[in-house]
Amino acid sequence: MRLNTLLRYGAYPVILGGVATFVLIWATLGGAPWPSYLLVAVMGLIAVAALERIQPFQVDWNQDHHDTLTDAIHVLVNLVLMAGTAYGLHLVIGRVPTTALWPATWPIALQVLLAGAIIDLGLYAMHRLSHRVPWLWRLHAIHHSAERLYWMNGDRRHPLSALLLAGPGLVAAVLLGASVAVISAWLTLLTVHLAFQHANLDYSLGPLRRWIGGAELHRWHHRRHYADAQVNFGEFWLVWDWAFGTRFDQPSPVGADDVGLEDARFPTSYVGQLRWPFGADAATRARV
Numbered sequence: 001m002r003l004n005t006l007l008r009y010g011a012y013p014v015i016l017g018g019v020a021t022f023v024l025i026w027a028t029l030g031g032a033p034w035p036s037y038l039l040v041a042v043m044g045l046i047a048v049a050a051l052e053r054i055q056p057f058q059v060d061w062n063q064d065h066h067d068t069l070t071d072a073i074h075v076l077v078n079l080v081l082m083a084g085t086a087y088g089l090h091l092v093i094g095r096v097p098t099t100a101l102w103p104a105t106w107p108i109a110l111q112v113l114l115a116g117a118i119i120d121l122g123l124y125a126m127h128r129l130s131h132r133v134p135w136l137w138r139l140h141a142i143h144h145s146a147e148r149l150y151w152m153n154g155d156r157r158h159p160l161s162a163l164l165l166a167g168p169g170l171v172a173a174v175l176l177g178a179s180v181a182v183i184s185a186w187l188t189l190l191t192v193h194l195a196f197q198h199a200n201l202d203y204s205l206g207p208l209r210r211w212i213g214g215a216e217l218h219r220w221h222h223r224r225h226y227a228d229a230q231v232n233f234g235e236f237w238l239v240w241d242w243a244f245g246t247r248f249d250q251p252s253p254v255g256a257d258d259v260g261l262e263d264a265r266f267p268t269s270y271v272g273q274l275r276w277p278f279g280a281d282a283a284t285r286a287r288v
């Protein structure tokens with residue numbers, strides 16, 4: 001088999017499968033999520049970044065667009081946010097009343113999938129709201145302002161937007177009784193998946209592309225024209241997009257100049273992007 005075919009169809013199952021295998025074995029053995037999950041997530045991100053250099057989807061997207069440093073800060077901040085969330089759950093779980101509904105006797109893998117489904121549905125709902133409610137869109141617009149798609153875009157998010165997107169699903173999973181280990185395992189998988197979802201990597205999920213939110217369908221969500229971007233909201237599963245009628249697919253690929261926002265005058269510095277949603281500029285220019 002040729003190397004490009006091997007990378008195209010093997011990259012996602014090998015890397016995400018490797019991360020999943022590690023976290024599931026670790027959780028089954030009762031290992032502490034910190035710092036193991038963060039380290040394995042970082043290794044997954046490095047693997048995706050390296051593969052982009054070998055087999056890019058768009059050669060131009062491997063070039064700096066005056067965004068690399070800012071995106072690196074976004075990645076660092078959001079990794080800290082993920083680790084902080086896991087630690088916060090550690091402090092909270094056991095001290096808040098939860099239902100007795102959680103199937104704690106199920107195998108860890110099934111518990112992680114169940115927690116993942118709850119968190120993912122919350123993400124889908126909040127993502128759709130973020131495209132409808134003006135102040136939520138202003139926070140989310142930073143994610144859409146990227147003029148190229150590559151591994152760091154998964155974390156190019158205003159921290160407030162990240163918390164609002166993930167918060168409801170996480171709270172629901174906690175209140176239902178999911179454990180720290182189970183939720184942290186899913187967040188680790190999601191971190192690496194989000195790098196794949198935005199990766200400048202010529203890869204394919206094959207027949208699963210319609211059900212798992214990989215880059216093939218998610219690139220349509222980043223089209224420059226606002227009306228075109230109201231599709232494929234799913235963070236991990238596209239099941240929600242299928243169920244609620246927002247899934248979109250077509251054979252021709254997204255072009256190198258097709259992603260971003262219609263108004264290109266968006267701050268490029270990290271601090272500028274953090275402040276932008278609260279400025280008068282955002283109030284007049286953000287489109288919903």
Ligand SMILES: [Zn+2]
Nearest residue numbers: 127140144221
């Ligand atoms: Zn979006």
